Amino acid sequence: MSTPILKVRELEVEYATPNGPAKAVGGVSFDLEQGEFLAIVGESGCGKSTLLFAIAQLLTYPAAMVGGTIGFDGVDLSALSEEELRKYRWRDISVVMQSAMNALNPTLTIGAQLADACRAHTEWSAEKIAERSHEVLTMVSIDHVHLKSYPFQLSGGMRQRAMIAMALLLNPKLVIMDEPTSALDVVAQRSLMSQIQSLRNELGFSVLFVTHDMNVVSHFSDRLAVMYAGQIVEIGKTRKVFDEPLHPYSAGLMDAFPSLVGAPRQLLGIPGNPPSLVAAQPGCHFAARCPLVMEICRVNRPELLEEDSHAVRCHLVNAVQV
Ligand SMILES: Nc1ncnc2c1ncn2[C@@H]1O[C@H](COP(=O)(O)OP(=O)(O)OP(=O)(O)O)[C@@H](O)[C@H]1O
Ligand SMILES: [Mg+2]
Numbered sequence: 001m002s003t004p005i006l007k008v009r010e011l012e013v014e015y016a017t018p019n020g021p022a023k024a025v026g027g028v029s030f031d032l033e034q035g036e037f038l039a040i041v042g043e044s045g046c047g048k049s050t051l052l053f054a055i056a057q058l059l060t061y062p063a064a065m066v067g068g069t070i071g072f073d074g075v076d077l078s079a080l081s082e083e084e085l086r087k088y089r090w091r092d093i094s095v096v097m098q099s100a101m102n103a104l105n106p107t108l109t110i111g112a113q114l115a116d117a118c119r120a121h122t123e124w125s126a127e128k129i130a131e132r133s134h135e136v137l138t139m140v141s142i143d144h145v146h147l148k149s150y151p152f153q154l155s156g157g158m159r160q161r162a163m164i165a166m167a168l169l170l171n172p173k174l175v176i177m178d179e180p181t182s183a184l185d186v187v188a189q190r191s192l193m194s195q196i197q198s199l200r201n202e203l204g205f206s207v208l209f210v211t212h213d214m215n216v217v218s219h220f221s222d223r224l225a226v227m228y229a230g231q232i233v234e235i236g237k238t239r240k241v242f243d244e245p246l247h248p249y250s251a252g253l254m255d256a257f258p259s260l261v262g263a264p265r266q267l268l269g270i271p272g273n274p275p276s277l278v279a280a281q282p283g284c285h286f287a288a289r290c291p292l293v294m295e296i297c298r299v300n301r302p303e304l305l306e307e308d309s310h311a312v313r314c315h316l317v318n319a320v321q322v
Pocket of ligand 2: 048049050098
């Protein structure tokens with residue numbers, strides 16, 4: 001196997017709050033291979049966006065990275081200065097954030113914004129910039145006449161596509177996306193995902209993708225990471241996590257989503273709420289909600305243990321394996 005493009009190790013992020021630090025990301029480690037598509041799922045507030053911001057080194061107060069490393073192409077991004085990081089952003093790593101639709105500058109045309117990004121990060125001539133801008137818009141199925149449009153002249157879905165075009169502008173090695181298709185209807189969503197997929201096959205970039213949409217996960221991701229209360233509780237090949245989730249939280253999450261195929265079934269859901277991130281209790285974060293909780297779960301925090309490229313943080317599973 002090739003060297004991973006991204007190696008995240010024991011990443012920790014805290015938000016300063018009046019009640020003390022809230023550990024939004026509590027020791028996350030994973031690798032992302034070149035060309036791989038890793039989806040991250042987990043209920044609202046489990047730290048998905050915070051994790052992506054930390055990887056892109058875009059955290060701002062009250063959030064701060066307080067531990068771990070982010071190896072990108074052999075370099076620890078967390079050790080770089082803002083100046084050095086600028087060389088990586090757009091060119092090597094691009095980010096489409098959750099509120100991407102509103103991230104476009106309302107006072108500039110799409111063409112002007114694409115040109116600005118090119119000028120800031122390359123030495124390209126005006127002709128080359130025009131050619132590439134035309135090309136990336138076409139990639140996301142926006143007619144190039146919209147190079148002259150302002151963001152307000154585009155529909156919500158088109159603005160989201162324009163953001164993805166900007167992310168692909170400089171042929172990055174890693175594209176980080178936080179629910180980039182959430183503003184689209186199902187048909188538009190599927191077509192944009194297919195486009196991202198074929199661009200990935202053609203250009204070979206890796207994708208780190210946060211979504212609440214299990215259909216997107218099952219159709220487009222190679223691997224799936226399930227997060228709970230700031231930690232990865234299960235990570236493995238998407239098919240495997242879907243078909244045989246090992247962590248009780250993953251199993252509950254899979255049950256909570258209706259299947260597109262087969263007979264409709266009752267949504268079981270997962271009763272209860274995630275724990276406070278400020279004063280973490282000992283033991284497994286999921287213990288209070290877990291239908292299979294054991295005595296040890298309330299006392300000892302389980303490790304993320306891997307077997308056959310599938311890792312799980314659960315005493316039940318680990319006890320069976322030993
Ligand atoms: N400014 C802040 N101050 C304190 N805590 C915060 C702040 N922003 C976020 N958090 C906490 O950090 C945790 C992780 O938030 P984050 O936005 O990363 O979750 P998420 O998984 O992306 O959720 P969603 O699916 O709703 O986007 C949450 O519990 C949230 O309450
Ligand atoms: Mg989020």
